[in-house]
Amino acid sequence: MSVAVEYRIGSRRPEAHIFEVELSIAKPAPDGQQLSLPNWIPGSYMIRDFSRNLTGLRARDEAGNPVSLRKTGKSDWVCAPLADGPLIVSYEVYAWDLSVRGAHLDQTHGFFNGTSVFLMVHGQEEQAVEVLIACPAGVSDWRLATSLPAAPGTEALGFGRFRARDYDELIDHPVEMGTFTHAGFTACGVPHELVITGRHRADTNRLCRDLEKICTAQIRMFGEPAPFDRYVFLVMAVGNGYGGLEHRASTALLCARDDLPLPSESEANPGERYTTFLGLCSHEYFHSWNVKRIKPAAFIPYDLRSETVTPQLWAFEGITSYYDDLTLVRAGLISTQRYLELLAQQITRHLRVPGRFRQSVTESSQDAWTKYYKQDENAPNSIVSYYVKGSLLALCLDLLLREKTADRVSLDDLMRRLWTDFGQCGVGLQDEDIPRLATELCGDALEDFWQNALYGHEELPLRELLVTRGLDWTLRAADNAADSGGKAGSADSRARPWLGAKLATAEGGASLQQVLSHSPAQAAGLSAADVVVAANGLRVNGASLEKLVASHAPGDVLQLHAFRRDELMEFRVVLGTAPADTCVLSMPADTDRQRRAEQWILGV
Numbered sequence: 277m278s279v280a281v282e283y284r285i286g287s288r289r290p291e292a293h294i295f296e297v298e299l300s301i302a303k304p305a306p307d308g309q310q311l312s313l314p315n316w317i318p319g320s321y322m323i324r325d326f327s328r329n330l331t332g333l334r335a336r337d338e339a340g341n342p343v344s345l346r347k348t349g350k351s352d353w354v355c356a357p358l359a360d361g362p363l364i365v366s367y368e369v370y371a372w373d374l375s376v377r378g379a380h381l382d383q384t385h386g387f388f389n390g391t392s393v394f395l396m397v398h399g400q401e402e403q404a405v406e407v408l409i410a411c412p413a414g415v416s417d418w419r420l421a422t423s424l425p426a427a428p429g430t431e432a433l434g435f436g437r438f439r440a441r442d443y444d445e446l447i448d449h450p451v452e453m454g455t456f457t458h459a460g461f462t463a464c465g466v467p468h469e470l471v472i473t474g475r476h477r478a479d480t481n482r483l484c485r486d487l488e489k490i491c492t493a494q495i496r497m498f499g500e501p502a503p504f505d506r507y508v509f510l511v512m513a514v515g516n517g518y519g520g521l522e523h524r525a526s527t528a529l530l531c532a533r534d535d536l537p538l539p540s541e542s543e544a545n546p547g548e549r550y551t552t553f554l555g556l557c558s559h560e561y562f563h564s565w566n567v568k569r570i571k572p573a574a575f576i577p578y579d580l581r582s583e584t585v586t587p588q589l590w591a592f593e594g595i596t597s598y599y600d601d602l603t604l605v606r607a608g609l610i611s612t613q614r615y616l617e618l619l620a621q622q623i624t625r626h627l628r629v630p631g632r633f634r635q636s637v638t639e640s641s642q643d644a645w646t647k648y649y650k651q652d653e654n655a656p657n658s659i660v661s662y663y664v665k666g667s668l669l670a671l672c673l674d675l676l677l678r679e680k681t682a683d684r685v686s687l688d689d690l691m692r693r694l695w696t697d698f699g700q701c702g703v704g705l706q707d708e709d710i711p712r713l714a715t716e717l718c719g720d721a722l723e724d725f726w727q728n729a730l731y732g733h734e735e736l737p738l739r740e741l742l743v744t745r746g747l748d749w750t751l752r753a754a755d756n757a758a759d760s761g762g763k764a765g766s767a768d769s770r771a772r773p774w775l776g777a778k779l780a781t782a783e784g785g786a787s788l789q790q791v792l793s794h795s796p797a798q799a800a801g802l803s804a805a806d807v808v809v810a811a812n813g814l815r816v817n818g819a820s821l822e823k824l825v826a827s828h829a830p831g832d833v834l835q836l837h838a839f840r841r842d843e844l845m846e847f848r849v850v851l852g853t854a855p856a857d858t859c860v861l862s863m864p865a866d867t868d869r870q871r872r873a874e875q876w877i878l879g880v
């Protein structure tokens with residue numbers, strides 16, 4: 277079969293981290309074929325300029341005569357007009373970015389996203405494409421895993437030919453190659469694969485059993501059938517790392533190998549790290565509906581050459597973040613109590629960020645490109661996370677819908693409407709669609725709620741809604757710097773001293789990572805990046821300064837010496853009172869209230 281656009285990718289030198297790509301265009305544009313490489317990858321809202329890794333671009337005709345080629349932009353080229361196709365373009369891509377967003381290749385494995393390696397053929401974006409993926413030179417035992425549909429003749433887990441309906445599909449199926457662990461399970465009749473690259477000792481049977489529960493719960497929530505006919509979890513296990521990126525029929529995940537469960541671990545309770553990993557899998561899987569198919573109108577189609585701004589990321593990342601842990605409890609993987617701890621930690625995370633009074637969640641969505649993805653030391657003072665606040669907004673909306681309808685309607689119903697009215701038919705979401713649907717479902721415009729939740733800077737009605745739902749809500753000061761909330765903590769109700777800076781141990785002292793607005797540290801003149809070397813005349817590091825602060829009382833004065841760059845400065849800090857920004861949620865003793873809370877948590 278001959279296709280309009282065909283790619284070949286392989287490597288003669290995996291040890292040099294180089295993929296060689298050849299692109300054949302049957303009918304190049306008569307006035308000169310334009311080509312470009314995406315500047316960003318969907319799901320990760322930052323300009324990454326993948327063309328920085330592209331070298332040796334050449335073009336020729338079928339007989340091998342060179343065709344001249346001119347660079348017209350940072351990631352754009354145009355070839356001289358060619359009377360008769362095919363036009364053949366070849367280039368190399370340097371692949372040494374071990375993240376879920378890029379491409380990576382060495383003698384142990386290869387991974388790529390299409391956005392890093394496949395040039396877009398302008399005017400032919402809608403054409404079906406074929407890709408020949410060849411096994412890199414010098415290896416014989418590698419297998420290949422991808423959700424990209426295989427062409428006839430390509431064996432399961434084999435190298436060979438693959439097909440995509442268009443360029444958009446081509447770049448939405450990452451590819452892993454190497455000597456990975458491979459396992460599988462079925463959820464609602466759909467085959468799922470689990471691929472783990474990197475050294476690990478994980479209990480793959482348990483992983484499959486747990487993932488199956490997550491996938492089944494989500495497919496059932498949106499309604500069968502699942503929107504794909506197979507799904508692949510591509511996991512890269514490393515010493516230390518965390519990340520995930522969603523795709524239409526797969527996800528690329530990066531985790532620490534210690535996040536994965538060992539065969540020796542007890543089945544009863546997933547540990548903290550494994551719970552986080554399951555939450556990540558659940559998050560990316562939920563995106564198969566929410567953002568891969570239910571999308572903001574601005575993403576249809578994606579403009580991969582420049583920033584695409586939308587005020588709706590709160591819905592796509594926030595609602596997804598709300599459901600990631602909620603799915604774990606609904607699938608029976610964690611207890612209700614554990615879920616409440618995770619939710620309380622999320623609330624705590626939100627309450628510790630003064631930026632929530634300065635940026636709305638829609639502004640945060642729009643500022644993803646310039647602020648969320650480019651956080652600096654001032655981030656907690658100036659921005660609010662559309663993930664964290666978005667998930668809490670989703671929680672409020674869920675509880676409001678239930679309250680207004682005596683539990684006849686929940687956020688699950690709204691998600692199903694988004695799926696049938698938008699996702700299934702490929703209609704993009706406008707900014708007012710979610711509030712409109714909520715009104716349709718519960719018969720109340722919820723105007724005050726939406727106005728503040730989406731555009732305002734006031735607190736969300738979290739406490740009222742959770743207490744109405746039957747839960748016990750407490751706010752207390754943090755026990756110590758590592759206290760992320762959730763658990764009840766110390767019963768000691770004494771006011772706690774507060775510096776208002778995030779500390780880390782640096783060479784020669786305690787370095788200030790962040791200084792919070794209106795904190796005692798800021799009032800004393802301390803800045804992020806200052807290195808405190810002594811407190812009250814004694815040398816300190818991050819841990820000892822933390823301890824020293826904790827041993828004092830609000831109102832006490834600390835005399836600090838700190839270096840700003842190479843200049844020694846002296847600061848007089850009057851310790852404040854630690855804010856009650858640590859949330860604890862618990863199930864009430866009363867069985868009636870318990871039942872109300874469980875009705876929401878378990879979705880029954």
Ligand SMILES: [Zn+2]
Nearest residue numbers: 559563593596
């Ligand atoms: Zn996400």
